[in-house]
Amino acid sequence: DVKVTQSSRYLVKRTGEKVFLECVQDMDHENMFWYRQDPGLGLRLIYFSYDVKMKEKGDIPEGYSVSREKKERFSLILESASTNQTSMYLCASTEQGARQETQYFGPGTRLLVL
Amino acid sequence: KQEVTQIPAALSVPEGENLVLNCSFTDSAIYNLQWFRQDPGKGLTSLLLIQSSQREQTSGRLNASLDKSSGRSTLYIAASQPGDSATYLCAVLRGSYIPTFGRGTSLIVHP
Numbered sequence: 001d002v003k004v005t006q007s008s009r010y011l012v013k014r015t016g017e018k019v020f021l022e023c024v025q026d027m028d029h030e031n032m033f034w035y036r037q038d039p040g041l042g043l044r045l046i047y048f049s050y051d052v053k054m055k056e057k058g059d060i061p062e063g064y065s066v067s068r069e070k071k072e073r074f075s076l077i078l079e080s081a082s083t084n085q086t087s088m089y090l091c092a093s094t095e096q097g098a099r100q101e102t103q104y105f106g107p108g109t110r111l112l113v114l
Numbered sequence: 115k116q117e118v119t120q121i122p123a124a125l126s127v128p129e130g131e132n133l134v135l136n137c138s139f140t141d142s143a144i145y146n147l148q149w150f151r152q153d154p155g156k157g158l159t160s161l162l163l164i165q166s167s168q169r170e171q172t173s174g175r176l177n178a179s180l181d182k183s184s185g186r187s188t189l190y191i192a193a194s195q196p197g198d199s200a201t202y203l204c205a206v207l208r209g210s211y212i213p214t215f216g217r218g219t220s221l222i223v224h225p
Contacts (some may be wrong), residue, residue, distance in 0.1 A: 004157075031211050042217040043203075050211065058212070090157055094211065102148055103205075103213060105157035 003027075004106040006091055011111045019078040021109050023091030030096030032074035033103070034058075034066065036087040043090065049074055050096060081113045116141045118206055120216035127194055127223055135189040135219045137204035142182045144208045149178050149189050152201045152218070161202075162189070194223045 007022035023032065033048040035058075045058030047066040055066050063085060067075040074093075078085055091106040117140045127133055137147070146165050150158040162171045162178040164187065170179040177190040191198060201220045205213035 033212075040217075043215045045212060048212060088155075092158075096211070102160040102163050103158075104160070105150075107157045108155070110155065 004091060004093055004104050006089075006106040006109050008109050009107065011109060013078075013081050013111065013113050015082060015113060017078075017081045017113075019081050019111070019113075021076040021078075021089055021091075021111070023074045023076070023093075023106055024072050025074075025091075025093040025104070026072065027093060027095075027104065028071065029093040029104075030071070031094045032068065033092040033094075034064075034074065034076045035090045035092065036060070037090055037108075038087050046076065081111075083113050085111065086113045087111060116144075116206060116208055116214045118204060118214050118216040120202075120204060120219050122219060123217070124220045125222070127221075129194060129196060129223055129225050131194050131223075132190070132192050133194055133221075135191070135202050135221070137187040137189070137216055139185045139187075139206045139214070141208060142185050144182065144206045146207050147178075147180055147187050148205045148207075148213065149176075149187075150203045150205065152203060154200075158203065194221075196223050196225055198223050 004025045034046040035043045049055045049068040065077045089109045092103045094103045121136045148163045149161045164180040175192040180187045201218040203218040205215045207213045
């Protein structure tokens with residue numbers, strides 16, 4: 001059974017803290033994605049990666065960075081958390097060249113920045 | 115830029131009804147269209163994937179159709195149950211590995 005896991009289901013952080021969100025997939029997928037989901041705005045792509053050490057900005061990369069040192073792990077970093085980064089964060093993965101394949105999502109991390 | 119719209123935004127039906135959720139997209143040059151289910155506070159679970167060369171896909175009580183020329187897809191749920199209550203999202207993939215998502219239809223099936 002395919003699986004995408006995220007390191008935390010819930011996180012509470014203070015403004016200005018550095019925050020790490022981890023995502024791990026066990027499907028040997030090349031492509032990995034980070035989204036945030038907010039009421040009324042839907043899913044918005046933050047960053048994606050199509051290979052180890054490769055990354056591309058999505059629609060809303062400001063205030064975020066990512067790291068992909070190993071194929072199975074894709075980390076999202078909030079360099080200095082702000083209250084407007086309070087959101088649900090979702091990680092996903094898919095095979096490269098997988099235009100006919102589904103995306104697999106993790107369970108999400110709900111982040112609250114105080 | 116691809117835009118994906120889902121109508122209605124919310125739907126409440128009694129148990130047992132057959133229902134249709136709609137998804138429309140502006141650019142018909144797509145590789146595939148997926149329907150997902152999301153339970154409150156959870157991630158997305160893929161329900162059905164329709165490839166660009168296909169017209170429909172079925173899984174149990176779910177049937178999804180695709181009409182690329184008109185930029186539309188429908189998700190048909192037969193004999194709805196309270197356990198079907200969730201948000202349903204569609205996503206289209208074109209030209210890259212990045213899907214474009216609709217904002218979803220929130221479905222409540224009451225006993």
